[in-house]
Amino acid sequence: MLRVGKGDKLVKDSNSDYLDGSHILVRTLEDLGVDTVFGLPGGAILTVYDALENSTKFRHILVRHEQGAGHAASGYAISSGKPGVVMVTSGPAATNLVTAIADANMDSVPLVVITGQVATNLIGTDAFQEADIVGITLPVVKHSFLITESSDISSRISAAFHIATTGRPGVVLVDITKTAMTSYAHYNFNQKFELPGFNPKQQPEHQCLQAAIELIINSSRPVILAGGGTVRAKASENLLKFAKLIHAPVVTTLQARGVIPDSDMHSLGMVGMHGTIASAAAVQKCDLLIALGARFSDRVTGKINEFAAYAKVIHADIDPAEIGKNRQVDAPLFGDLNETLNLLIESLTAEKYTAQDRSNWWKYLENLQIEYPLYLDNEHAEESARNGMGALSPQSVIQKVGQIAKKYDENAIFVSGVGQHQMWASQFLGHEKPHNWVQSAGLGTMGYAIPAALGAKAARSNNAVWVIDGDGCFQMTNQELATSRLTGLPIKIMLINNGTLGMPRQWQTLLFNKHYSQTDLHDGPDGWSKEIVYGDGEEKGGAPNSGIPNFVKLAESYDCLAIRVTRLEEVEDAIEKAAKENERPVVIEFVVAKDALVFPMVPAGKSNNSIMYTPTVQPLLDDGNIGNRIEGEE
Amino acid sequence: MVNETKTYTLSILVENKPGVLTRVTGLFARRAFNIHSLAVGTTEDVKVSRITIVTDESQAPIEQITLQLQKLINVLKVQILDSAKSVHREIVLIKVNTRQGKDSVRPEVIGVANLFRVKVVDVAAESITIEATGKESKLEALVQALLPYEILEIVRSGTIAISRGRDIINLHREFGENNL
Ligand SMILES: Cc1ncc(C[n+]2csc(CCOP(=O)(O)OP(=O)(O)O)c2C)c(N)n1
Ligand SMILES: [Mg+2]
Numbered sequence: 001m002l003r004v005g006k007g008d009k010l011v012k013d014s015n016s017d018y019l020d021g022s023h024i025l026v027r028t029l030e031d032l033g034v035d036t037v038f039g040l041p042g043g044a045i046l047t048v049y050d051a052l053e054n055s056t057k058f059r060h061i062l063v064r065h066e067q068g069a070g071h072a073a074s075g076y077a078i079s080s081g082k083p084g085v086v087m088v089t090s091g092p093a094a095t096n097l098v099t100a101i102a103d104a105n106m107d108s109v110p111l112v113v114i115t116g117q118v119a120t121n122l123i124g125t126d127a128f129q130e131a132d133i134v135g136i137t138l139p140v141v142k143h144s145f146l147i148t149e150s151s152d153i154s155s156r157i158s159a160a161f162h163i164a165t166t167g168r169p170g171v172v173l174v175d176i177t178k179t180a181m182t183s184y185a186h187y188n189f190n191q192k193f194e195l196p197g198f199n200p201k202q203q204p205e206h207q208c209l210q211a212a213i214e215l216i217i218n219s220s221r222p223v224i225l226a227g228g229g230t231v232r233a234k235a236s237e238n239l240l241k242f243a244k245l246i247h248a249p250v251v252t253t254l255q256a257r258g259v260i261p262d263s264d265m266h267s268l269g270m271v272g273m274h275g276t277i278a279s280a281a282a283v284q285k286c287d288l289l290i291a292l293g294a295r296f297s298d299r300v301t302g303k304i305n306e307f308a309a310y311a312k313v314i315h316a317d318i319d320p321a322e323i324g325k326n327r328q329v330d331a332p333l334f335g336d337l338n339e340t341l342n343l344l345i346e347s348l349t350a351e352k353y354t355a356q357d358r359s360n361w362w363k364y365l366e367n368l369q370i371e372y373p374l375y376l377d378n379e380h381a382e383e384s385a386r387n388g389m390g391a392l393s394p395q396s397v398i399q400k401v402g403q404i405a406k407k408y409d410e411n412a413i414f415v416s417g418v419g420q421h422q423m424w425a426s427q428f429l430g431h432e433k434p435h436n437w438v439q440s441a442g443l444g445t446m447g448y449a450i451p452a453a454l455g456a457k458a459a460r461s462n463n464a465v466w467v468i469d470g471d472g473c474f475q476m477t478n479q480e481l482a483t484s485r486l487t488g489l490p491i492k493i494m495l496i497n498n499g500t501l502g503m504p505r506q507w508q509t510l511l512f513n514k515h516y517s518q519t520d521l522h523d524g525p526d527g528w529s530k531e532i533v534y535g536d537g538e539e540k541g542g543a544p545n546s547g548i549p550n551f552v553k554l555a556e557s558y559d560c561l562a563i564r565v566t567r568l569e570e571v572e573d574a575i576e577k578a579a580k581e582n583e584r585p586v587v588i589e590f591v592v593a594k595d596a597l598v599f600p601m602v603p604a605g606k607s608n609n610s611i612m613y614t615p616t617v618q619p620l621l622d623d624g625n626i627g628n629r630i631e632g633e634e
Numbered sequence: 635m636v637n638e639t640k641t642y643t644l645s646i647l648v649e650n651k652p653g654v655l656t657r658v659t660g661l662f663a664r665r666a667f668n669i670h671s672l673a674v675g676t677t678e679d680v681k682v683s684r685i686t687i688v689t690d691e692s693q694a695p696i697e698q699i700t701l702q703l704q705k706l707i708n709v710l711k712v713q714i715l716d717s718a719k720s721v722h723r724e725i726v727l728i729k730v731n732t733r734q735g736k737d738s739v740r741p742e743v744i745g746v747a748n749l750f751r752v753k754v755v756d757v758a759a760e761s762i763t764i765e766a767t768g769k770e771s772k773l774e775a776l777v778q779a780l781l782p783y784e785i786l787e788i789v790r791s792g793t794i795a796i797s798r799g800r801d802i803i804n805l806h807r808e809f810g811e812n813n814l
Contacts (some may be wrong), residue, residue: 138657139664143707146652163707196809197649197710321701325694 017188021150021181022047025114028154030057031189032161034085036076036458037061038069042089043129044116047181058085061458061487064479066093068451070100071440071477074109075452078438079413080459081234083110083164090116091129094175095136099445101171102140106442107255108232110169112160120148120179134175142170148177151185159193167200168319169232200318204333204340212290212314212331213347219288219312221361222248225271225300228255228441229293229317233337236260236434239292242341245348247355248290249365251279253300255441256293258431268365269374272300273602274423277372277619278365280602280611283308284620285364291315293337296326297442298604306607316340372613374427375599384593391566394496394592395424398468401494401575402429408579409464413438413456415491417449417473420502423598425468436463447476450493454480457489464579467493471521472501475549481558484585492578492586493560495551498594506597510615522546555587564589639690641670643722643795646685646703647711647803649814650676654708658685661702666693671724671792679805681814682710686794710814711803715795722795725767728777731784733760743783750776761786 019027025048029037037060041049052060063069066088073084084104088097094115104111118127134144143163145156153176160172216222230239236259243250243266250260251271260267271279283289289311294300301307304326315323316333323332333340376395385391398421405412410432416425416439431437438456440448449469457465474495484491505519524546555562561581565574565588578586602611609620648654655674662669670688677684689699700712715722732740740762747754747764750772756763766776770793777788805814 134653135656138660194813195707196813198707319705321698321705325698 017186018184019150019187020047020051020184021153021176022051024150024153024185024187025157025176025181026051026056027187028157028189029085032158034058037085037087038063038072038076038455038458039087040064040066040069040089040093042091042093042116044090044118044178045087045114045176045181046089047178048087048116059458060087061454061483061489063451063454063483065477066096067100067447068454068477068480068483070097070104070111070113071445071448071451072455072458072480072483073111073113074100074104074107074448075415075438075455076459077104077109077111077169077455078107078231078452079435079456081435082459083112083161083169084455085112085114087114088116089129090118090133091131094133095131097133098137098140099443101137101173103440103443103445103448105140105142105171107440108169108228109171110164111171112157112164113171113173114157115173115175116181117146117175117177120177123177134173137173140171141173142168144173144175146175146177147180149185150180150183153180153185154187154189155193159195162193163195163198166198168229168317201320201334202336202339204316204335204343208331208333209340209343209347212333212344213351213353215288215312215314215331216246216290216344216348217351217353219286220356220358221286222246222288222290222358223282223286224248224250225283225289225291225294226250226252226256226259227292227294228253229337230256230259231293231434233293233318234434235292235338235341238338238341238345240264240266242345245345245353245355247358249278249282249362251275251282253294253297253441254426254439256434257426258437259434261432262430263432268369270426272297273302273604274427274598274600275602275611276369276374277600277611277613278368280600280608281368281620282365283311284608286311289313291317291327292341293317295322301326302602302606302608302610306609368619372600372619375614377596377599380596381593384595390498390591390593392568392571392590392592394421394498394590394596395428397494397496397571397590397592398424399428399430400571401466401468404572404575404579405464405466405492406430406432411436411460412464412466413453413460415439415449415453415456415465415467417467417469418444418446418503419470419473420498420506420596420598421468421470421473421496423503424496429468446470446473449473450477450484450491451480453491453493454484454487454489457484457491458487461489465491467491469493469495470502471495471497471499471551474551475521478554481555481560481585481587485559490581490583490585492581493555493588494575494578495587495589496592497551497589498592498596500594502594502596503598505594509595509597510601511603522548551587551589555585555589558585560585560587562587562589564591566591639692641688641690642696643715643717643720643793644685644687644689644700644703645713645715645795646687646709647677647713647805648683648685648706649708649710650681650683651708654683654706655685657706657708658687658703661706662687662689662699665699665702667699668692671790673792673794675794677805679811679814682805686792688793710805710809713797713803715797719799719801720795720797722769722793723767724770724773724793725765725791726773726776727755727763727765727787727789728780728785729756729761729763729787730780731761731786734784739783743780746776746779746783750779752776 077084381393752766
């Protein structure tokens with residue numbers, strides 16, 4: 001059947017196989033099983049939007065800013081394990097995506113990003129809304145395609161999905177010219193694509209496995225470092241099995257929180273700049289470091305040549321280039337992590353391996369766990385309250401959110417922005433499951449949380465999506481509250497309002513003599529911030545700050561349930577209200593102490609041995625366990 | 635110009651597609667790897683190009699460089715060409731001023747060329763151009779020998795290299811002719 005399309009051109013209907021590139025694109029996405037696309041239209045991609053019908057098999061979610069589409073796709077991908085899909089127009093729309101692309105690629109999140117491009121014959125002429133997005137994003141994508149002919153669309157899009165999801169996941173950008181979108185070609189799905197240079201290895205070599213097993217058998221102080229790769233590889237079950245089998249403690253990177261339950265006895269919590277004391281001790285004093293899908297980032301290792309200085313290293317990763325990149329490795333295990341863990345477990349079981357007595361090791365670590373629990377920092381909150389400022393301890397608020405959220409939905413998803421609140425969210429929420437922790441680790445992108453939460457909700461509408469956000473981050477992307485409200489994807493934002501860009505402020509407190517240069521979000525001309533007392537009507541007692549923005553009014557303008565919490569006794573009730581609200585997005589503003597600090601902390605570039613429990617306590621420097629020896633050992 | 639750090643010659647087979655060279659050189663730039671020289675051309679299969687890059691280990695071990703290169707989707711194969719087991723050649727064109735004050739030094743310059751058994755490819759009133767092919771060390775020596783005269787321009791092709799003997803990468807066997 002023919003129908004008359006726009007511009008009086010004859011457009012075949014989508015049942016026929018002779019289609020314009022725009023319909024081919026839509027059909028390809030449908031045939032690939034895509035169920036959700038995040039995007040925003042514009043000139044160069046309008047024909048594709050024209051090809052979207054009520055009958056289209058995927059849902060398009062209209063965001064308010066392209067960066068939001070990118071982060072939403074990332075939240076979708078992380079929480080579902082499926083690739084996220086983005087579609088935007090050329091020029092400024094494509095460049096608006098750059099941050100989200102870099103963010104996702106850094107965290108190995110599979111995304112397929114489709115951008116419109118000017119007509120093929122206009123490329124290179126500085127045409128209206130022309131930007132060389134393939135060139136701009138080259139350093140921050142896994143791969144990219146420029147499509148100039150409609151006959152290439154189906155196979156290249158299929159290839160893009162294959163590349164994004166195979167091997168180490170990443171971002172594939174597909175830039176499609178208007179010419180390709182509007183010219184005709186025969187559509188047949190299952191087009192073959194040739195990628196002769198792309199054959200990621202799935203299984204480690206036998207002799208490397210043997211070497212790894214040897215190291216495990218001979219280790220008296222092993223530790224497992226679980227990185228983001230364990231989550232991407234869906235390896236959490238095998239990870240726990242493996243940890244139990246070899247009776248080794250597990251530390252996780254920020255990215256991998258939840259891959260082993262925090263409540264499991266093998267878990268020592270997060271490792272790195274703001275990790276636990278026990279985790280730091282475990283990596284610094286171990287004789288065998290088993291790194292699984294971790295990339296030895298500087299935030300984890302601290303000063304690299306003093307990291308795990310006495311340890312042999314087993315490193316399993318899907319990306320061969322990660323192995324040996326930052327740290328020499330004794331047993332490299334290239335390949336799919338889940339498969340690698342399977343093989344390790346099988347081989348150890350076949351050798352009738354039983355873990356040796358490691359009670360000294362465990363006793364040492366357990367003592368540290370007891371002696372140095374997570375640091376709630378109520379002192380700063382109390383002091384702040386005495387001064388008539390934000391009275392809440394952000395750590396306790398976040399801890400409460402974790403408890404209540406999981407009481408209502410044990411599979412609740414937690415999404416975080418970037419800053420102090422992110423570290424507290426990692427430390428205090430209580431992470432029990434993989435794929436339920438969504439945040440920007442590698443790039444550390446402020447503003448990630450709200451759009452990413454939207455994406456997570458789109459992927460898993462049956463689960464509650466809780467956002468821990470900062471007042472700085474919130475102001476970068478809160479426009480997506482409109483998307484959340486209008487598309488029926490309600491998210492629950494717990495806004496940790498400390499009135500400041502808290503993380504840089506913390507560094508200023510500790511390293512720059514409290515010179516709070518440009519981190520106060522209420523600074524204005526002299527006296528301005530002191531004139532207006534925050535809080536409306538009876539609700540005085542909040543932090544004296546400019547009140548700009550009024551987060552409650554802002555949230556109400558998006559038809560959110562909005563509550564400001566300034567007193568300890570209101571905290572629980574407000575979170576309960578949030579838990580029960582299922583129609584509308586929720587924004588609860590907790591007015592917290594400005595001076596609260598994230599601890600423990602390893603100062604950037606310093607050895608993990610210098611980890612500070614509080615500004616004055618450095619347990620690993622003076623615990624008497626010098627070098628690689630621990631108490632009770634020869 | 636003799637470099638202290640050991641250099642490595644990488645032979646990189648890539649799909650002959652637009653933008654591939656940018657991806658390869660962009661990777662070197664982004665990871666702060668050095669490029670001493672670079673030469674590109676097609677191979678026995680028009681769908682495949684060969685990029686020869688001379689690099690060093692000042693930023694990262696050579697294995698890391700090759701592993702990062704292999705991650706590029708359009709890169710088919712990366713080979714480190716050991717100088718003992720491969721032939722390395724570079725071509726250089728050197729234009730020398732033959733006028734020194736009132737005198738012509740043309741005979742002396744031609745003498746140097748003859749000594750090195752290299753060709754003179756252009757002769758003009760006040761300059762001559764020498765073409766030389768060889769290993770980098772030989773070309774270095776030639777340039778040194780010409781330094782007493784005024785060198786006007788030097789153009790170098792960058793090193794290309796090929797393994798000795800029957801040791802080859804059979805593209806079609808390895809990747810399948812139709813898959814390239
Ligand atoms: C896009 C971006 N700009 C700047 C930074 C540097 N930075 C890291 S955390 C932070 C402050 C975040 O403020 P807020 O959201 O209020 O979180 P808090 O640290 O106060 O909890 C800044 C500016 C960043 N990570 N991302
Ligand atoms: Mg803040």
